[in-house]
Amino acid sequence: MRRVYVRELKVYDALTDELVAEGFDRLEQIARYCYDNRLELPLHSKFGTFLRDAEGRFLYRGTHPGDFETADGEIVEGLSICPVCAGLAQPRSEGECMICTLCGFEFQCIPPQEEIGEVD
Numbered sequence: 001m002r003r004v005y006v007r008e009l010k011v012y013d014a015l016t017d018e019l020v021a022e023g024f025d026r027l028e029q030i031a032r033y034c035y036d037n038r039l040e041l042p043l044h045s046k047f048g049t050f051l052r053d054a055e056g057r058f059l060y061r062g063t064h065p066g067d068f069e070t071a072d073g074e075i076v077e078g079l080s081i082c083p084v085c086a087g088l089a090q091p092r093s094e095g096e097c098m099i100c101t102l103c104g105f106e107f108q109c110i111p112p113q114e115e116i117g118e119v120d
Contacts, residue, residue, distance in 0.1 A: 003071045004039045005050065005058050006030055011039070014058060014071030043068070045087040045102055052088070053079070059088070083107060 003014040010022040011030060020039070024030045027048060034041050042050040042058035051059045057070045059079075068076045080089040080098050087102025096110035 001038050001040045003042075003060055004034060005042055005071075014042075043081075045082075046085050047087075047102065049087070049102065054090075080108070
């Protein structure tokens with residue numbers, strides 16, 4: 001499946017930046033066009049923003065559930081999808097939580113060992 005991205009309501013090839021299609025009025029039209037033509041759009045949040053990694057590369061579904069890939073198939077690790085807004089979540093610098101870069105929701109938090117106590 002060919003990976004594409006959208007800029008100014010135009011569809012571009014994600015690897016070559018070549019224009020694939022234009023003349024759309026809404027993102028819904030683009031999504032339908034991509035579905036009908038077996039083109040893969042980047043992952044997006046519930047707000048419609050396309051997800052990108054720290055280097056600004058668009059993220060696509062990986063070959064395995066829960067994996068993320070760039071347009072050229074490079075696997076991007078350590079990221080998750082926010083259960084609230086479907087935005088991109090990254091590990092917090094301190095602690096064992098994931099934090100959404102879009103809405104700020106924290107999840108998958110693991111308390112420090114001293115808060116858990118001894119295991120019997």
